[in-house]
Amino acid sequence: GAVVSQHPSRVICKSGTSVKIECRSLDFQATTMFWYRQFPKQSLMLMATSNEGSKATYEQGVEKDKFLINHASLTLSTLTVTSAHPEDSSFYICSAPSSGASYNEQFFGPGTRLTVL
């Protein structure tokens, strides 16, 4: 199947700093990518939809000024957590639908574990 990568796999930062997470589709193009957040022992929560060439759309309750999304190309979307605080510590996962599949199967990245001290 198609491959989605994320970088970094884990990051530790100080409170108040900004952290950028990259999501790449390695062998296919993705005009749309999705960003999820997962707290310990909880399910994945959809944060936003990243759209190549246009603004991201955010789910209700997700602060767009805090979680900046840039979909610069057909294979790269970035999520920047601005002024991170300990409560932002979480597992961030991106996904991309395979455009070639009629049923729109989604491929997920391995996740990025963010710890804010």
Add this chain to the structure above:
Amino acid sequence: DAKTTQPPSMDCAEGRAANLPCNHSTISGNEYVYWYRQIHSQGPQYIIHGLKNNETNEMASLIITEDRKSSTLILPHATLRDTAVYYCIVKGGAQKLVFGQGTRLTINP
């Protein structure tokens, strides 16, 4: 909101078939049933999907009831590596994948 209901946890002996149920009584005619699983600290992995016919692939089988209000994912010969959280998701077309709480399946030696 998730449109499915799954038991929070299940156990299965290694080598036996694991049958994971899912209720989706409000499913619409154009919505598919998808199954994903998430092994600890990894991204979710696609398993199988179906509309109304039963489906089988190298990983699992999906049995959908005739009224489409429920389905069962079958792992025919469970191994320890199948221990994961299994998510049943109903989605149509370009809709977003919305995850419920899933079923935590533990395969016991």
